[in-house]
Amino acid sequence: MQSLSDFLGKPLLLYFYPKDMTPGCTIEAREFKKSFKALREAGLQVVGVSKDSVTSHKKFCDKEGLPFPLLSDMEGEVIERYGVWKKKTLYGRTFMGVSRESFLIDKHGNVVKHYEKVKPGEHAKEVLVDVKTLN
Numbered sequence: 001m002q003s004l005s006d007f008l009g010k011p012l013l014l015y016f017y018p019k020d021m022t023p024g025c026t027i028e029a030r031e032f033k034k035s036f037k038a039l040r041e042a043g044l045q046v047v048g049v050s051k052d053s054v055t056s057h058k059k060f061c062d063k064e065g066l067p068f069p070l071l072s073d074m075e076g077e078v079i080e081r082y083g084v085w086k087k088k089t090l091y092g093r094t095f096m097g098v099s100r101e102s103f104l105i106d107k108h109g110n111v112v113k114h115y116e117k118v119k120p121g122e123h124a125k126e127v128l129v130d131v132k133t134l135n
Contacts, residue, residue: 004047004071004078009107011045011106012045013046013104015028015032015048015123016050016079016084016099017048017050018097019050019052020060021060021063024100024120025050025120029066031120031122032048033065033066034124039124042128042134048069049071049072049078051076054072056072057071079098085098086099100120102123112134115127
């Protein structure tokens, strides 16, 4: 099982998402898959994080053929640390959940960009432009 410390020393995009195999999360993962080669060529590692189980992540990765890891944070420790556990509203119902946000982290472990308003279909392209400024 991988942890965030496994990714030290290289630029990293740490992206948080609500739930495996849901429409928006699937779109976002597919876009990262499409852009993965270009992101890697730019030196960036991509890691997704949600509260889903390791088993759920494996099914999602297998189904979508994802070339990057998804980390399970079922206890919400990393999610809380990055401040993405937030009040959400859906169909008039208010609840706490994982906000779709990302952090671009340089090779020294410093957050250089926080993406607060992520659009699943556009985010990978946005990150690709930004990662080129790290080198």
